[in-house]
Amino acid sequence: MSLTKSKTLTVRIEPAVKEGLKVMASQERRSQANMIEIMIRDYCQRNGVDIEDVATDETGKERTK
Numbered sequence: 001m002s003l004t005k006s007k008t009l010t011v012r013i014e015p016a017v018k019e020g021l022k023v024m025a026s027q028e029r030r031s032q033a034n035m036i037e038i039m040i041r042d043y044c045q046r047n048g049v050d051i052e053d054v055a056t057d058e059t060g061k062e063r064t065k
Contacts, residue, residue: 013021025035044051 021032021035025032028035028038030038041051
């Protein structure tokens with residue numbers, strides 16, 4: 001998981017899809033934003049898309065995981 005500042009993404013979805021997201025996030029005890037990230041990461045992994053994780057070391061410099 002990235003320790004650097006996150007980016008904002010604004011999307012429009014159908015109310016029923018948003019309700020499904022709300023239910024899934026609640027069942028997983030996650031925020032809706034975190035549930036969306038988990039779902040995107042899972043979809044990418046299943047379809048061969050690598051997502052590079054970036055973390056910071058003890059000096060605050062970014063390093064790739």
